[in-house]
Amino acid sequence: MPKINLSGVEKNYGGNSANAVADLDLEIGDGEFMCLLGPSGCGKTTTLRMIAGLEHLTAGEIRVGPKLVDSVVEGVFVPPERREMGLVFQSYALWPHLTIERNTDFGLRLRKMPKAEREQRVDQVMKTLGIEKYRDRYPSQLSGGQQQRVALARMLAVNPEVLLLDEPLSNLDAALRLEMRAELKRLHAEFKTTIVFVTHDQWEAMTLATTIAVMSEGQLQQVGTPNDIYDRPANRFVAQFVGNPPINIVELGDAKSELSRLANAYLGSRFAELRDAGSIGIRPEALRLADAERGVAEGALSGEAEVTGILPTGGSWIIELTASGEKLFLTTHQSPEIEVGDAVTWWAKSKALHVFDKAGQRLEAADRLMRPTKLH
């Protein structure tokens, strides 16, 4: 039974603007940790706010459990204060005039919870998040990370069945972000809440989510597990958005490009069925360099290039190759025994290739041919 169900949801802010969200169908399962991932302006925050009821729809409907909470056709609108959800804002939106304790018990007071019970609940949530020693302080006296915990505590206190998080970690520094990520994962396991998490950070999405929904320009691009998204991107947008350094894309129809000719010849000779292919993508870690002991693997796509940059990232290296003016990025965990200016041979196995059609959609036919072992 899905917890939240969006069907045909559309949002238009009026005027001649394009749809902020267009024809969105999305199911969020009970207990799921769903990440809405996409570049800024893709409609992910709007989607979240529509689920919360802070934005109204232009078309479509939203159900929470069996209950219809928002529908244009049916004329139903349940206001945010009655949707029983929690939402943590990017800016935290703590109430500056209330102490941490009053911030945390605000929702409980509204629900007229008896004092003893309320205090117990607040204590528990504060302890869980490690903010009990700040209870009499005001938000402005806390650091960003502490404020973030208060924002979470405030929402967790009322024990919502659905917790919405709008880029809650983006204002934290790197170390804190890592810590809070682990904390969120722990909270999700502990409270068994359904979480919808908006982020533009693919790392965050990959590490936290049980399911990722990738959006672009108001359109849902792909829904799947983090591995699905990374290993089988549904289209070029998803392939390019997820992964760092980004996936190498080789256009197939470009007669001026040496790489294009190479890839064309490769596909033509080995996978003649893939006439519709428009481009191929190769993840940087799927690219290898041929060395003295191991040459190019059997049946791999390969070519010559010059090393034009070696960027150590600590523990791994990003190597920039240039083949007749075009760049390829390669990552490796082994110390590269090459120098800038060296001529090298690169290769990639056929099962590591992502083939897209001319419209940029993944060619499932290519997967059947190139990844015969992986059934789906």
Next chain:
Amino acid sequence: MRPLKASLAAPTRGQRLRYRLKVALREPTTTIGILAAALFAYLIVVPIISMLSDAMRVQFGDERRIKQDVGELTWYYIDRVFFSRISHDLFWEPLVNTLSVAAGAITLSMLVGGTLAWLLSRTDMFGRRWFATALIVPYMLPAWTFALAWTTLFKNRTVGGQPGWMESLGFSPPDWLSYGQLPVTIILALHYSPFVILLFGNALRRFDSQLEDSARILGASRLTVASKIIMPLMRPSLMSAMVLIFAKCLGEFGVPYVLGLPVNFDVLATSLYQNISSRQVGVGAVLAGAIMLIGIITITIDARLMREARRFVTIGSKGSMNRLSPLGILRMPATGFAALMFVLSVGLPIGTLFLSTIMRMPGQFNLDNFTLDYWIGTNLNTVALQTGILLSPDLWNAAWNSLRIVGVASITSGILGLLVGYVVARTPVRPLGTFLRQVTFLPYLVPGIAFAAAYLSLFAVPRGPIPALYGTTLILMLALIADQMPYASRAGIAAMTQLGKEPEEAAQIAGAGWFRRMISIVIPIQKGSLTTGILLPFISGIKGLSLFVVLAVPSTDVLTTYSLRLVDYHYTQAANAVVLIIAGLAYFGALLGQKLTKTNLAQGLGN
């Protein structure tokens, strides 16, 4: 994975409308907005339209002269004001006077205020912090405080009553020094210099020294830097100060009334006042319309300039540095100049007024000439006002009226301002927000005296269910509320926009309905700006004259009109004492506000 496409029909137009209505009804924002819009349409738009239509219709009493019936359309008043034989006295000469006074005041205040602003914000002059507050004080005092101080010093035998100090000391000042253009210009310049100090000073302070340094490193001389880098970037703020001063001079009534009347030196505001007080409603309406039009043009220019100013957003960037220029040998003289300006614009007028209230005969500094009779005496040998001013019931009556009327109006407009800000920041119905923002700004374009004329025109007679309000305190309150809305709503909009909607949305998510959100979240957070939104109108209301002078009657006297009446009856000491009380109220009110809100209220004193 992605589910199969649900077969969901696209909503029809009717369904969409029903849905949006449902959403809107959940949120009282829009409802409040519509109510507020209706209220302001009635309090602001209707009076102005009513007044403008008076300009085109035959007024009661003019039927014979115009040979048309009351209420018929006529060009008579417009012709009379702009083209007739008396148009010179009615409009053109006052216009020229207004423009030349404004031009003089602008030039003077630019010179004085600009220099002070630079000294305060970019040099190592002594006592900059103290002067930064002290030099703003002239603006907290009512402008005609200076006018009364001036007459106390320079009054000559052209008018009756007690002589001025100069006269008593045996030197008879000529009319051009005592009355008319020169004193009016000087006083307005002193009064509005703080504008320049604030606006220009802020721009100077925000100016990034790195911009200057870059030019210097590229080989520009100091002069080139000043003319090619600093001045172009400062121009918008200077122009803006000029435009504001002009708009203020346009509506200024008290100063030219006190100093212009003896030599028939009329400006537009006094010409309008005279027509209104002699019941020339039609002509008054045309004059008021003309003043409004000039005001609108001015503000439009200002809006343009502000847009231009916004292009320079790089100023005040993160790396902005403000380096002070050492004055060297000029450090002492510069401090002396600032001190002199303070003495001239605050010390001298206040001192003069105070001394005048404790002296029997002006300008005679013998010990036996000093008395406290005018403050607390009894059985004085005068026609009226036989007690000291503090013992006069009239004063307390007027003070009570002032506090009551201005207090109620300020609190109301402060709350309305916050509500307007709330609606403007929140409503999904854009046109509603735009309308509210513009309609509450409208009174800003209309000088107080023209606005009062509009109220007079609308509410002087019973209209429909509303009885004639002239002579009641209600009309004063309503007019004052409307007149203060630009400041109140500007404060409210700024505060609500700054707050953002997230704290409120967080409360909503937590389960709080609209009313609970207002009480527990919005109002407590906005406490400071609500205080400002009430206090600013209060201060400007307490020292305000132009609205009251048209709308108040003796039974609804407030402090300002009471002191003006005393001036007219030549009770100089008493009048000066009342003005000192007003100045004290305004000054300490501003001080209190600064303490309460922990901000520099002077910077918000745009009115």
